Amino acid sequence: MIHTMICNRNHHLLDDLPHDTSQTMLVDGDDIIWLDVEAPSKEEIQQLATTFKIHPLAVEDITKAHQRAKIDIYDDFYFLVFFDIDYIEEGNLLDEHELAIVVGKDFLLTIHQEPIEEIAEVATRFRRNAKEIERGLGVLLYSLLDTIVDHYFPVLDQIGERIEELETQVIEFSNGENTAGIRDIFSLKRELIHLRRQIAPQRDATAVLARRELPLISEATGVYFQDLYEHVLRVTDAIDVYRELLSGVFDAYLSVNSNKLATASNNLNAVMKRLTSYSIILMSVTLIAGIYGMNFDNMPELQWRLGYPFSLGLMLVVAGTLALIFKRERWF
Amino acid sequence: MIHTMICNRNHHLLDDLPHDTSQTMLVDGDDIIWLDVEAPSKEEIQQLATTFKIHPLAVEDITKAHQRAKIDIYDDFYFLVFFDIDYIEEGNLLDEHELAIVVGKDFLLTIHQEPIEEIAEVATRFRRNAKEIERGLGVLLYSLLDTIVDHYFPVLDQIGERIEELETQVIEFSNGENTAGIRDIFSLKRELIHLRRQIAPQRDATAVLARRELPLISEATGVYFQDLYEHVLRVTDAIDVYRELLSGVFDAYLSVNSNKLATASNNLNAVMKRLTSYSIILMSVTLIAGIYGMNFDNMPELQWRLGYPFSLGLMLVVAGTLALIFKRERWF
Amino acid sequence: MIHTMICNRNHHLLDDLPHDTSQTMLVDGDDIIWLDVEAPSKEEIQQLATTFKIHPLAVEDITKAHQRAKIDIYDDFYFLVFFDIDYIEEGNLLDEHELAIVVGKDFLLTIHQEPIEEIAEVATRFRRNAKEIERGLGVLLYSLLDTIVDHYFPVLDQIGERIEELETQVIEFSNGENTAGIRDIFSLKRELIHLRRQIAPQRDATAVLARRELPLISEATGVYFQDLYEHVLRVTDAIDVYRELLSGVFDAYLSVNSNKLATASNNLNAVMKRLTSYSIILMSVTLIAGIYGMNFDNMPELQWRLGYPFSLGLMLVVAGTLALIFKRERWF
Amino acid sequence: MIHTMICNRNHHLLDDLPHDTSQTMLVDGDDIIWLDVEAPSKEEIQQLATTFKIHPLAVEDITKAHQRAKIDIYDDFYFLVFFDIDYIEEGNLLDEHELAIVVGKDFLLTIHQEPIEEIAEVATRFRRNAKEIERGLGVLLYSLLDTIVDHYFPVLDQIGERIEELETQVIEFSNGENTAGIRDIFSLKRELIHLRRQIAPQRDATAVLARRELPLISEATGVYFQDLYEHVLRVTDAIDVYRELLSGVFDAYLSVNSNKLATASNNLNAVMKRLTSYSIILMSVTLIAGIYGMNFDNMPELQWRLGYPFSLGLMLVVAGTLALIFKRERWF
């Protein structure tokens, strides 16, 4: 699928032209052409390469997916790779779409495998306001990248909320038995590492655009890319902060566990001391009963009139004495 | 609410003028104008933008809140975002107010949503000493930023005190059961991460001002911004130190817990050894009583005259022997 | 073993020439010569050094193995050391082969001890497309290095899969008793540290090639080395990500262990409480039986008609009361 | 208190002049003046500022204490803040004294609140060797800073010894119960963080002096400041090493604790197994005695002639069998 959008010399915006026309119009003076190509075949890419004289290395980069975000400065065009990123709530997953951009003197190619909603968004905006595009390809490129970067912020917000959720879970877990958290902490950590790895080169590429040294981009749009650069910087800053917060959540998890363990050990000690105390008292008293249950012929106490109460009294005295001793040692 | 403060050619300070006048006076020669705008409507911002010819990107930055601190160098003016930060004791929270500043050749705009006391402070100072403002907008800007940065130090002091409190709590906790500390450690850590993230770009922006390359700021005031830069540096240094100290407090927490655990385990061992010893002694003695409580017709000991004392003696011998053995094994 | 590949002025590719010829042909005008030398003797290296006027230090580097990857810029040639790396599944081992490369104005030497399949691959490609080599030694060098670097990616993928495997093992281990994981985590970590150490200087060497300042490499091929540099960058990025993920797996291992420990402690507490409860109930009831088993002549209850049921009832009351108390204290 | 030391044109050193004289002498030709000011009043500082034409910002820095170490380059003078640091053995505390230094073309001001012994030391040295001072203010400044920096080394040595002490304590603690160490580790860590924070800017300031670009300091003395810079570098190096060693001590503490815990757990297991074994044997044997203590009319064994020995034999058999079983399961 190839969508073509052309702004010709008379400020008319010609949308969704048949692909062939674009090639002829390109030859024509001051026109600016934007071709959006979705899921192209190898032949289509080759055809575009021939039309716009794209260097073989860039063509190879377009064909092979799974690039690093980057900007390559060729003599006649710039080749950019950027990423559109969405957050999928279940499983803390990030869904990303690679977008290859080729910017020449009078053309902009956007090439991607899956549909990217930011492109539709920018196209709609320029369709509404056709004069805008006259300000040059730089502004068009800025709008596109800025829209992509602006879509990172809700993703970041959702990650931020997720981290707060996890933190609450870990703290609640300090009372209960919820162990779900740890797996989530690690899967979110993995996503943050991955996200960081995707955004960092994007920042470097944006810095190149903001340096105002590229001949194909007018001086006046430099300030826009400076603004874009600051946005990407805020994104990487936020990711770093989230990683620190997440590692804080993990530390909290460990410390909650270690605290629970210490508490459990102390409880165990208390329990064991009570067990010791009670069972020793009962055993001692039972021993007395056992002694007077012996069958010796000659056991004077057995004939005593008050032998039985005496034995019960003896039991109480022994139990009481032991209880006092254990109380004093704080075993109860 | 718009407060206007003008210093005209004759060194008169005209305060709180009606807003319309400011526009006409601006045209007028060497006058310097400072407009402080609180919680402006979108229309007011637009009007200011038109009056002072502010670039649309800066206008957008003013309208959207939640910026990163920064300085943007435009051709005719500089756009700064700074943060006023207060410490709210309960909950270790930091309360921050965003301040957008636009500095032109002969005007200074300060735009913010909530009241910022540093602005009132600086205004009062300049009202008292009208001649000061003649030294140029640079000195005015420096006074403003320096007052904001000076307000960070009491915040830092309170954080420092809070960390010392937490450390004491953790060490006290090593004896008692106080678990409140861990949640406070993490909420303070979160605030420090956040604070660091707000101040770091402020430092970078101040470094730009201190570099003495900006045409709108006179050479002579460069040394002031150098001083300001050193102050911000001290702030970020202090934050880093606090983060290290806080992570030290967390380590202390873990080690106190681990120590408690080891102590609890050792105590448990001692308790179990005593339990083992006592109950084995009691069980052995009870066994003897049980044996002589058996009802066999033919049990010679039962007919012995001294059978009963013999049995009691046997019990004492067994108990004593066992006690000696356990004593030797250090189980008591 | 010396394989020679020559591209002479008439674009003929002359393969596997006898070694002597190569020396004479070198003298001859625009020809480009590629000598691939496997497991050379000291004499062969010396002979090559004389033929191509290689600096003694480079000769020493070729002779001594176990170099760091690098590029040395000599006046008439560049000396590179690169590593071909394979992954051996059992034992998470990396198998690496050192490759020394000497690039001169019109010759390329590749010297190695073990066979390196990437060299065969590149040779085959150039044999198929002899015209390619005319684009110069730069493109030949790029092809060689790019093929080597491209072989890192399957190695990285296998490491990535191994880490996911280990993570799954650690999580499964949270239920079972599988302790195999920890040794694997550390051996993989060791390999990653080692790999990082091998690739990082490779990245620096590639950066030198990409800087487009080397006279022996044409300007036009600079963009190729830029591309190569980005590939190596992706490799080091991936290694860093893997190291972070692996340290995450280790953290998960620790936290799973710490969680297991806390759970075990809590279980132990519950067990001890039940033991305490049951044994105290049984001991108390046994004590009653013991008392009525005493042989005192004068024990009124023994003569009661309902003495026996009374005693059984007493046992039930005592057991029930204790059970209620323990229930209330949540010891059951 | 103001001490004045002047070296006039004729190489005479005039010490402790009345303060007024210094002002007149300053006007006079090639003289060099060094004013050491201890605990000055605000008026005295103001007077000095007027005499030596010190910039208001530097005056403010002198008045406010608690600066960061630094060097500020003003047009006519340099303003330095340095710290004299002592080690107070009890409590691992560092005692520091701030020293403000102003260096002009022909004067050196040293301003401090508490007495600083290094100043007296340097003054004595120059009094002894008056010709030295002729080599210029640079040498004087170097002597002063070098003496201060040389005083750091005994402090570092004491910290080093303290760390070794702590390490020994932690290792000894692995046997006994000494928990004093942990608090000392953290207080020392806090001091090292603090020390690092004080010295690092000192290093940066010294680097500025060593760069040999400052007009007020002669080229020839550059090599001295290079030497000074290396000394400060050694100090910061040592602090970093000490911090690593201290964190190693903390790790050792944790591992000793974790080892103790594991040992305690293993001991506990052994104890519980013995308890289990012995009590089960005793309980079983007691059960047999209990059975033959039952009062059934019809219990054939009771009438057996060898009933009693039989029962005792049964007890021995049961006890022996159980002991064998437990022995085999390694519970003894």
Place this chain on the structure above:
Amino acid sequence: MIHTMICNRNHHLLDDLPHDTSQTMLVDGDDIIWLDVEAPSKEEIQQLATTFKIHPLAVEDITKAHQRAKIDIYDDFYFLVFFDIDYIEEGNLLDEHELAIVVGKDFLLTIHQEPIEEIAEVATRFRRNAKEIERGLGVLLYSLLDTIVDHYFPVLDQIGERIEELETQVIEFSNGENTAGIRDIFSLKRELIHLRRQIAPQRDATAVLARRELPLISEATGVYFQDLYEHVLRVTDAIDVYRELLSGVFDAYLSVNSNKLATASNNLNAVMKRLTSYSIILMSVTLIAGIYGMNFDNMPELQWRLGYPFSLGLMLVVAGTLALIFKRERWF
């Protein structure tokens, strides 16, 4: 002890001359002189300083030991400090010897307190091949430093072997009780921190030599120092890798301990459950025996003909039922 080695204009190598001669020969034309001074007295150093016009600061550095490795660039000579390092197997100790080197236009001084075998090695090499020294002092300096650096590699290898040993110990320890490892880990860590601190400045000094900007060292030897720099780089790389591996060993130690702990806890649980089960069964059965051992006049079961078998049967039923219950709860 002063060894003198001179290469005079006629390529004769004059060894071990009397010291006085060296001074006169120095005056003489193109000769190169190398003085190796071992354990000099203060007077000897002073004499050398006068002869070779060494700056007082360098003299001070020679006199005071315990320097940081460095290179100081003076106008007429370079002053280097390097370290010769040996590994002493018992105690994981590193033995180091400081070597001060002064390189002038036509002289090389090597000054050290203890004998350094590398110096003898280089001297022997040059004695064998006198023509070598003609290539200049640069080559001589390179030979010396390269020999020193080459001696680091066996030290590194021994450290590497020691780490592998420790790793094996820690893994073996996971089964047994060997606690020797932890102390060794920390002493080795201390040595690595120390080694790192000694080598890092050596790397920086070598980088200065490799930069090819020093007038006293000929352009042509630059490539040699580049090679030397790479060797030192490999050393620091290896140290970093060893430190990571060692911290991995420590992590392994912790995890082995934590695993042991978790296993011990689980075993303890199992033990306690069995104890609970067995003792409850035995106690219950003993209770029945106790009941039928009561002496009530009116206990119908006692008169039953099958009372005794009934009671034994009851015991079996109770024991069996409880055993089934505990089996079902998996307490056995």
